[in-house]
Amino acid sequence: MSLAMYPNFPLINNHKWRFLHATIPSEITTTKTTTVPAGETPLELEKGWFWFRKWDSEDVASICWFAIIHVLAACAPFVFDWGPFLVAVVLGLLTGIGITLGYHRLLCHRSFKLPKWLEYFIIYCGAHAFQRDPMFYVNTHVAHHKYTDTDRDPVGGPNHGFWYCNMGWFCNNDHVAAKCGESRGGEYSKVPELKAQWFYRFLHYTYFWHPTALAALLYIHGGFPYLAWGTGMRGVVVHQFASLASYVSHTSGERPWNNPDTSTNNWWVAMLTLGEGWHNNHHAFPRSARHGLEEWQFDLTWELIKFLELVGLATDVKLLTEADKRRIESRWASSKQETDSKVARKE
Numbered sequence: 001m002s003l004a005m006y007p008n009f010p011l012i013n014n015h016k017w018r019f020l021h022a023t024i025p026s027e028i029t030t031t032k033t034t035t036v037p038a039g040e041t042p043l044e045l046e047k048g049w050f051w052f053r054k055w056d057s058e059d060v061a062s063i064c065w066f067a068i069i070h071v072l073a074a075c076a077p078f079v080f081d082w083g084p085f086l087v088a089v090v091l092g093l094l095t096g097i098g099i100t101l102g103y104h105r106l107l108c109h110r111s112f113k114l115p116k117w118l119e120y121f122i123i124y125c126g127a128h129a130f131q132r133d134p135m136f137y138v139n140t141h142v143a144h145h146k147y148t149d150t151d152r153d154p155v156g157g158p159n160h161g162f163w164y165c166n167m168g169w170f171c172n173n174d175h176v177a178a179k180c181g182e183s184r185g186g187e188y189s190k191v192p193e194l195k196a197q198w199f200y201r202f203l204h205y206t207y208f209w210h211p212t213a214l215a216a217l218l219y220i221h222g223g224f225p226y227l228a229w230g231t232g233m234r235g236v237v238v239h240q241f242a243s244l245a246s247y248v249s250h251t252s253g254e255r256p257w258n259n260p261d262t263s264t265n266n267w268w269v270a271m272l273t274l275g276e277g278w279h280n281n282h283h284a285f286p287r288s289a290r291h292g293l294e295e296w297q298f299d300l301t302w303e304l305i306k307f308l309e310l311v312g313l314a315t316d317v318k319l320l321t322e323a324d325k326r327r328i329e330s331r332w333a334s335s336k337q338e339t340d341s342k343v344a345r346k347e
């Protein structure tokens with residue numbers, strides 16, 4: 001599929017989309033606002049997301065793990081060896097796929113189906129990526145799509161700054177719950193289907209034991225170098241690539257689709273995050289299992305889903321439909337019409 005098939009699309013290489021953002025009327029480029037959506041209670045958030053607030057035990061465990069993996073990663077270059085390095089690469093790929101293919105495309109967006117045994121295996125890999133347990137992640141990500149670019153977006157974006165996107169969202173349960181419209185941390189109102197499955201409840205309640213057990217196994221197997229590379233460096237790289245994706249993908253890059261949000265495409269983020277950097281495409285078509293929509297937009301996660309479909313393991317794979325294309329075409333045509341009429345009125 002080529003975007004050139006759709007003559008109405010802005011096929012501009014808008015690296016300078018911030019400039020466009022400033023010149024096009026804001027109600028067209030960003031229809032979402034920071035006001036509370038109709039019918040929902042206003043947010044009563046504490047001012048600071050880090051200092052001077054209540055920390056629950058999960059918040060403390062999350063920040064401790066975050067500190068531990070960074071300290072271990074800092075030690076890793078001093079104990080470099082090819083064995084631990086290769087283990088870190090393999091574990092990094094497995095846990096990264098657990099997030100992109102498992103947590104994100106399978107659980108958050110239901111872009112395809114897998115047999116339960118394979119679903120649970122891939123999700124279990126994702127549970128070692130230091131992105132919290134599936135219930136927390138999916139609940140938060142669903143809210144990200146619902147409240148993109150508003151103060152309620154729990155994973156951040158341009159309104160929240162780099163540090164909140166990097167470490168704020170996973171170590172402040174009450175703050176994230178309030179943004180998701182919940183009265184307390186752990187309510188997870190957006191994922192009843194996960195709460196109904198024992199596997200996800202088990203992972204939620206035992207979450208921190210799993211990376212701890214893996215760290216212990218690595219240490220028993222090969223001592224400190226395996227711990228430093230297999231847990232520390234691998235954990236930091238996976239976490240930082242994922243955080244980079246959520247921050248950069250809403251602050252700079254190309255915007256081939258006229259989404260009513262700040263989402264962008266970045267080829268280099270896509271390379272680092274197994275295809276998740278085609279984020280403007282993803283916000284345009286959240287259900288699509290394929291994020292790299294053009295032939296040249298390499299999307300490793302999609303290649304894996306294609307393979308799983310080929311061997312009969314992935315079924316009901318969702319792709320861009322004609323209705324999706326028509327929806328985007330009409331949205332672009334109407335916003336262009338609105339812009340033209342505003343410009344005409346000003347003249």
Ligand SMILES: [Zn+2]
Binds near residue numbers: 144148250263283
């Ligand atoms: Zn996004």
Ligand SMILES: [Zn+2]
Binds near residue numbers: 104108282
């Ligand atoms: Zn998503």
